[in-house]
Amino acid sequence: ADRLFFQDYSPAFWSEWLFLRGGETPPASLFLSMVDKGRRFASKRQITQGYADLFPRGIPNLHSLFFVLEDAINWLEEQVKSLPQPFFGYFHLLPPHEPYTTRRDFVDIFVGDGLKPPDKGDHFASQGNNQTYLNNQRREYDEYLAYADAELGILFDSLEASGALDNTYFVLTSDHGEMFERGIRGHVTTTLFDPLLHVPLLIVKPGQQTREDVYTNTSCVDLLPTFLHLTGQPIPNWAEGQVLPTFAAAEPAQDRSIFALEAKSNPKQAPLHNATATLIKDDYKLIYYTGLAKGDVYELYHVADDAEELTNLYETKPAIAADLQAELAQKLDEVNEPYQR
Template sequence: TENSDTPNILFIVFDTLSAQHVSLFGYQRETTPNFARFAERATVFHNHRTTANFTSPATSSIFTGTYPWTHRAFHLHGTIDHTFAERNMFNLLPDSYYKAAYTHNLLVTSLLHQFGGELDMFKQTRDLCLTDGEFADLLFNNDYSAAFWGESTALRTGATPPGTIFLSMLERMRRFATKSAIDEQYAALYPRGIPNLHNLFFLLEDAIDWIGEQVTTLPQPFLGYFHLLPPHEPYTTRRDFVDIFKDDWHPIEKEPHFSSEGLKQGFLNQQRREYDEYLAFTDAEFGRLLDKLEADGILDNSYVILTSDHGELFERGIRGHVTMTLFEGLLHVPLLISKPGQQNREDVFAHTSSVDVLPTLLHLTGQPIPDWCEGQVLPSFGVDVVENGRSIYGMEAKSNPKQAPLTKATLALVKDQFKLIHYFGYRPDDPEGTYELFDLENDPEELENLINSGHPAEAALKAEMAEKLAEVNRPFQR
């Protein structure tokens, strides 16, 4: 039955959207005028961070309110530990909510398959695509994650060569033919190619139109989780945004990192520009959806949450987010939440984390917050007690075994104005690992590594991180 007194909850998640590129947060280029328009009737979190640098662990933290060391979905194509199959927002929010989800990102699809029993509507990715070559869900729907991983490793190149030379060659030929035909068909509208991921080719406009229809037709109250791929690479913006940032501005050039891919600054700047132009297109499409939400009165009876799973990097010889690093371009993501009927902007500068989203939703819907939840209610949504000196973590451990202590990983700890990063287990000849320490208040670009400079924050942060690592490893010690 519909209950109009209970607000809806609408998630709009844009993949790979770094807050460091959002003009609302002070970025040089005017990438997000529609985010800024939405901000005028929303609560804007200026220091919000994700828990990881790629989709599987980061999105799992939104769903479960836990860090990757707890939900354990920290591998590529990873899934959460089976103990969390019911410890997620789809299960914990009241049954009165109609729960719907859609994503372009097949890594998120793997996670949603784990929660399938709690979803009233789970729209298939291909339904809003022009074409797709996926077959894992068609043949092995009950074992989707394993089948998807098998399909990917057998047929596609990536971090490792494909498992079958002949079939992968046929797959590449098929994909090339498909991509060529679609790119030719849409060349006038998308001169850099059609938005795509692997075998999926889609128009963001179609997904935005569909979401606009759903918010007026879904049973209310609803929980809608819609996770769209742009501005994830390839940065194939629409014609009207091509070259809009062909300007004389150049970002600060940073020293190559020890994990650098060796990419030249000129190439990184070009990629950054194309990303920014894709982001501007993404923002424009969000603006179209915002117009629809306003016209249909959805903002009057809904919490609308605009965020991302992780960011993107164009510095230090690194492009993208498949990296061991946890710089701000990767961890700092937007979070804007519009409360039902909100008319004025609120700004929150306290440190917040994506693990805070679930406890906030539980608080708003009158549900108890489980003791295993590692987040807290977001400022301005609870009792407004902001904990001073709160510690926020980020993590990268895609090479570490799932059910084992973290021995090959990167951890980031943000506390007050400081950020400590620890790389460990990557080199046998470096058992202690490598540290970086930054003063984000005075050095927001993370240019000056304060490690071994005698800074008074170093020892305390190292001790706190070591204690946390020992704590999260304890259940996996043999």
């Protein structure tokens, strides 16, 4: 390539530099690299045009990774039916992660549904987005959820009909929610209100036919010990969670402490000085913001009576706030200890 395009000195230099240091060698010619990019763009364009009618807003994608949920579900069906037992399968489906590019038959199904998000006022973490824009985003998010839900139903019905669920636990959960009604789009935010934290958790036991609702504070860290318990495996001492209700020999303590953390802006491998931490205990929830320009901030909510988290009780319930604050500080000290210098 360098003999054909001898003036591409810079790419040729970096190619050699990377190669000598054990790295992968990029195209040695700037011209040929641009040709290759054009070829890949044309190929992607040809593929996406084939799905244009099915996905009018574009093919579902994440960071240039394009996918069709139907193909993923079909693959998952075959895997579960054919895997040798016992097995543990973890499948992370990308919808409803943005962009909200739902299938044609779900586009606009919620237009005119009359849903009016609750007015939660401004919060210092609000992003200043136009509420009309956010309402449209919420509607498209719901459409994408409906698409994912329909495909999940197809998977579940297929596994049930095949008998695969007669001796298999089926677990559905998520990693986070959204907070359009707070003026926030996306989950890169300093807030930890319940719409972001309170994710679904649905577990279908082998052969289960009736629904059972469990109203107990739980955490995502409970899944590991629960799975180990169900499969007769020892639970390691370092596991922070506990076996979920209905599976444990004894009911969990009602005053159990649940912690959550947001620290995307905090340096890695460092004490938490730019983060948001939450403690949920009994009917109360304490949110602690540290690293803000205006200083540390605390919020206290009685989530049993104030599910929308609109009334900050930090100043009016000083005793409860102090107890939760001390417990949260102790947990943060424990977490920070390995990184203290």
